[in-house]
Amino acid sequence: MSEFTSSEIRLASRPEGMPRPEDFSLDRVAHGQLEPGQVRVANEFVSVDPFMRGRMGAGRSYVKPYELGETIIGGAVGRVVESAAEALPEGTAVLHQHGWTDAVQDDASTFRAVPELDGLPLSLYLGLLGMPGLTAYVGLTRIAQLREGDSVFVSGAAGAVGTAVGQIARQLGAARLIGSAGSAEKVGLLKDKYGFDVALNYQDAPIREQLVHAVGDEGVDVFYDNVGGDHLEAALEVMNDFGRLALCGAISGYNATERPAGPDNMGTMVTRRLRMQGFIVGEVAAEHPEVSEEFRVRMAAWLSAGDVTYEETVVEGFEHTVDAFRDMLGGGNTGKMVVKVG
Template sequence: MNSTPAAAAPNAPADTALSTQIQLAARPVGWPTHDNFRTVTVELPPLSDGQVRVVNEFVSVDPYMRGRMNDVKSYTPPYALDATMTGGAVGRVVASASDTLAVGDVVLHNFGWRDIVQEDATAGFRVVPELPGVPLSAYLGILGLTGLTAYIGLLDIAALKEGDTVFISGAAGAVGTAAGQIARLKGAGRVIGSAGTAEKIALLTEKYGYDAAFNYREGPVRAQLAAAAPDGIDVYFDNVGGDHLEAALASFNDGGRAAMCGAIGSYNSTEPTPGPNNMGNLVTRGLTLKGFTVGHYMHHFPEFMREMTEWFQNGDIVFDETVVDGIEHSVDAFFDLMRGGNIGKMVVRVGAGSRLSDAG
């Protein structure tokens, strides 16, 4: 990864600050490399009226970010070259020239891969409470857009009903672990997941309440899903696409519904990914496949938070995180995420050092 510090006085005045930020330097073709990114040091000026300065505690890395690195039309604009990577982050206000945000407030925002943020207080900061025993990083995962994505996909997009058999691909990731638990809490009759290691398979059945799980690396997904769901599936939550979608189409019962959330299996492909060979089942079995992005469903967030908070208080929800230490290791965290090296939500803890850990 390129490193190009901006010119800044070594003894910057106390009312200024130095911010370490990760920028997109070049658009990747296929798998990204460190050459696609650069680390810069930006001198932040004294606060202007209405501004706040936030020191991030955790920064999110997510699969959707790979798509935004391409200069193609999508549901959200692509990342600009030579600009700091945006994305979810949570931090604490350390200086304020605003009447709306005070020093000490914990805030969520979307200014992404940097250790210190300085922006107008009205530019998208949302104050969140500190919950006893819950790390602030949970607001980037199970208590944030990740959890909401699982909630919306199952209940709104796929119209989960009591007794349904549910299949979730990429089940050991942040969305998948949330979706499996929500499906169980909402009365699913059977919950099945796929993941890529024996450790993840064990976690799904032993910790997250999955009734069955299989390793997609150990054989054809279509055959493994048929064995895990001999009576078929009613709902499919798709995080992967490709052979997982084809397997779901083969296993659907009449009237089956799919929530199309992601297609991580093809994000780094340089050639078009072949489509499923059994799309005719959409007609013969009366299936519904519906894609969604969570930004269009933010009006459900208060309802989601009420239910999720209650589940937390009752001890009905658990979660894992994979934590990489140091804002300078954000790119490495992203690479590890794309290779399936995470369990649960992948976050970067702002600070020095490099270490992987899990919590939950």
């Protein structure tokens, strides 16, 4: 078994506002021969995700910040090319959290073998079949406790989590889907491909005004928030009594350099007896150990039956990972954004 080198993208400085290319470094790392129990994996796709931006700051969050000089940790999927572990022979497709690197060598326990599904790319394990899909499912079933006949509003509905939320909500019996997105193209996709009844372009006019007009007297029972800010304020304006708000993300503020103003209508939390909860998918999955397998079974069945579909924004070339990350933070993706390593 030979020695080899890998390319890794590391945090060079803590970004202020939108991350800059110079906030990262591209380094070559030499690896020795495999030790017993180790495998060597060539990555095929790496993930760029909103949560990574939060870990680049030094402030308090739900997870430890990246250290300066540390490789950006996150999801990636690849294939075992050399193995000294019986459980993961050469050729096995694996999912892991070693992040922004074109190849990786480590103990086999840090990788999870995944089945290859006919006609579907491995990158789906970073999207609909992976963390974004599970996040959507957990938020709807365990946090918002979606009920058949509910009216659902999804902010950032054209993103990786948002497209999954809309489709899962429909499969679970939602009666009406309302989504927001940032372009006419994405709005059209929400209605034509993902089955949203109403899709709003938040660039056209204040989302609060658009949502009040679109919802009318029917109101909203469940709000699934990926955006925060003005979208949370808009949702509070139209929630029905005893509505549930599941707060997954707040990407509108991730690059903010000043503290944004809070919603001016928080009183509706009391007058309409609303329940709002932020959540982290890993914590909910640990609290409900049955939910991950439940999701995998149901999502595989929905995919096989053609009841759910997916969209990916694929950036070619590992060297463009930082560009892809910056583009995703600016709303340049439709569905899940992944980087094809090469």
